[in-house]
Amino acid sequence: MKTPFDLELAFTETYQRYLRDDPALREAHCLWVLLPPLFDPPQPGDLFAGRMHYPAVGFSLELASGGPLYYCHAERILPHLDALHPEERARVQAMLDFWKREATIEGHLLSRLPEETRRATSNHVAEMGGRLAGTLLDFEKLVRLGIPGLRAELAKARRANGDLPLYRGMDLALDLFVEIIRMYAVQTGGEMRQVLENIAVRAPETFREAAQLAWLYALVSGTVNYGRMDVYLGDFYAADLDSGRLSEAEALALTQSLWRLIAARQTVFNGRVYLGGRERPNEANADRFALVAMEATRTVIEVEPQLTLRFYEGQNPALMEKALQVIGEGRTFPMLYNDDVNIPAVANAFRVPTVEAEHYLPYGCGEYALDHRSVGSPNCSLNLLKNLEVVLHNGRDMQTGEVIGFSFTPNPSNSPLPQGEGLGVRGESAFPTFDSLWSAYARQLEYYIEKLAERHRLEVDTEAEQAAFLFCSMLYDDCLARGKSLLGGGARYRGGLIETYGMVNAADSLTAIKRLVYDRKLLSLEELVAALDADFEGYERERRLMLACPKFGNDDPEADEMLCRVSDHVALATLRQAERVGLDYFLIVNINNYMNVTLGGQTIASAEGRRAGKPLANGNTPTAGNDTQGVTAMLNSLVKADPSVHAGYTQNMKFSKSLFREQLHKVQALLQTYFQNGGAQAMITVVGRGDLENALRDPASHRNLIVRVGGFSARFVELAPEIQQDLLMRTLY
């Protein structure tokens, strides 16, 4: 009998059949059942084959490509359960029950999590999910070798290490890949068909073949970032153009089509395509493609791909010129990354030699990894402002009422996670000096960070046991040579990341408390906390005092030093975990997606004057509207935190169209100086004055107004109202 979930059921049966087999073989057989039906036919206008959808049960890397890992999205099935024939309903129900135990994260990981670790990583300060984000495959190797070449590599590795199940799984995966290519070849005609037939049997020889191969491989692998495209397509592009096989217009049309396919995949926070930067062996050809790629972004008005430009002193200036033209037209792309700052910073933070750091790439919302060398997923979030709320309330989350942190008493015993409230004094007696408050704040953060690191390690091990990530492993250093899977010891560097939020708010709050309570003694800590608890109702004077304190983003030494203090502490406490839990790196990022709005909603009023529930600052950018001293002051503040102890802070800035149009040379000078001063990156939104306001009033005629939210760009009119408000509040320069 046919149900809407036949594929899910067949996939589940295959998984059960291979349950006791090696995870590499189990994965290969599961993918053989799962993948072919997921590929949809090309749509009119597509110049490449490759569109897909994702089922409710399956295997992939992360949510953006269906997952995470072996997953079951019961919420997509349950609403249809009643409509099924009773017999089928029982089968589907049995499947749901099976995955409750067997899903990699919901089943395996959660069942082996110690209770304390679970509690310490499942609250509104520290929260952790599970996935494998941020894989960066070696597409250059793929298009250079083609499928036969990959097979040969596999054979060579097999000769060295024996006929490992991993290699057999990879062989099966490559067979499947060829199968999918042939399936598309049959469905299509003309040049597309010829391209598909060619890449099934030999290495690509043209731009179109290379792009087609890379695109389909990305889809089967589940990866959602697309590598240094100028490097791996540059030579094909140049050769096709120089030989007359392709005109510039045709090459642009192909790139535009690829861009539309990437956009249609809707990976939202991902979809990165990289251009520029050091360590491109074919730099001249790569530059030629980079210019076409940026032109495609200028002309295809979509929020993906998230085009990313690395640059360094001495790079072909045409790239930056083109980038500013595209940014100036309001595309929010490319995002700019300064190699001269990032490479040494990454070398230090990841503890790798410079030659490795030169391969850094910021994936997703801006988390750094080393191209086809490192894998380190950001699976946890840490709300640095909420931590202060909990410290000021004796371990209590004031929104849920739960005790989730330490009890800080006059004689702190600091037992981890107390059962009930301790001696229960909030206020002065607990924190006679600012340093005592600071150390409570720092100590509690360390506790959460330790637990997050332990959980991350446990997750890596669980995932390694459950899956071999065959398609990823084949294109990752040094999986083939070592005969080990991506997470099972194959990837050269295995790490993890914590996404931090509210760093700027926490710093500004601490600045205000230090100044008002301890330095100038204008308020007692009790009065200040009472004002926060009341969300400033009846405490307008106190709120004014807090608002008047210095804020990050104004080149003010007092505020900026506190930001650095918080940043350094969290970054170093996290960095130290790697060795303790046995990872190659464990680092924080300070990025944003829409979590600043979500987590702000979970946090009561704070001492920088922010009202309860209001959004947190966006990445390492001043809280919306708090930067009042001009753009140079803001840019000077941005560069103060040490870039060499973390894996990426995002810097959002909003400029007016008129500034870009009328004073472009001044914008260039601003950015150039910012980067020379140590600016690591910039995400720039350019909008006309009044555009956002007009779009709120008349959404229909502002469909193409694209804004940078944080780690992703979006059509302004499609955003939730509270995110729209947050964007409106940000200072427009």
Place this chain on the structure above:
Amino acid sequence: MIFDLQRTSLHDGPGIRTAVFLKGCPLRCLWCHNPESQSREREISFRPKLCALCGECVRVCEQGAHEILPSPCALSLGERELHRYHRSLCQQCGRCVDACLFDALKVAGTEMSAEQVMAEVRKDRRFYESSGGGLTITGGEPMLQLEFTLELLKATQAEGIHTCLETCGWASQRAYQSVLPFVDLFLFDYKATDPVTHRRLTGVDNALILANLDFLYQNGASILLRCPLIPGVNDDPGHLAGIAALAQKYPNLAGIELLPYHNIGNSKYERYGLVNPLPGLETASETVKQAWLSALRGLGCQKARLG
């Protein structure tokens, strides 16, 4: 005595600049959009909209300049009228400004030493270098505080930072002679051509101004002529012809900028208890601006552009 210090100033000279606004001006231009720049004294601005009637200012004021009427009066006066600020009693001591938690009271006029200003100026040094920017001293009229201006110019130039001086042109020739070596670019205002009109619009005759312009030009100063144009007030054909004539007379001017009127300063008068001499002026429209430009082009003045 300065009343503002703006970083990332993009409209007062070349490149990215820091602008220092000095307090006090010998002119009283009817359209002035910085009324707090006129008096040489400290002034206190009051914005009733922000006042929370908390009474802190009443408590600290020894002169009794602040008064909060009992709340029943709000029925007849409206809530905003309850706080009375009696400027005639005020000694500008600024205690009420420090006490005000709501930014309703603010002071215009801070004493700063040249070295204090330099500390701010230095912060953006690298932005000046990359953009060809620097320091702009403006006002008010910087020449009224000649010693300070001279000291700041010298210190700035000594550090290799580009200097602009914006001036209305009304000071002694001796004063201009003394600053001349330390100014890389003069932003020289030109407001009306006809002497009688000039007097009516600004309060002073323009003979001295023109003489100073000539002196600076003849002594090799680099000069950007800045012409505020206020629709219906000074944008008459005679004045446009006057601008064109100056362009012809002084072919080596660094440029001519037309500064179209903008009514952003209107709300400021009230805050300082001043009377706006020309209320209700309209911000110059795009059409009007283009008409000025084409008129000047017609008179052979190619240098003019909108600032």
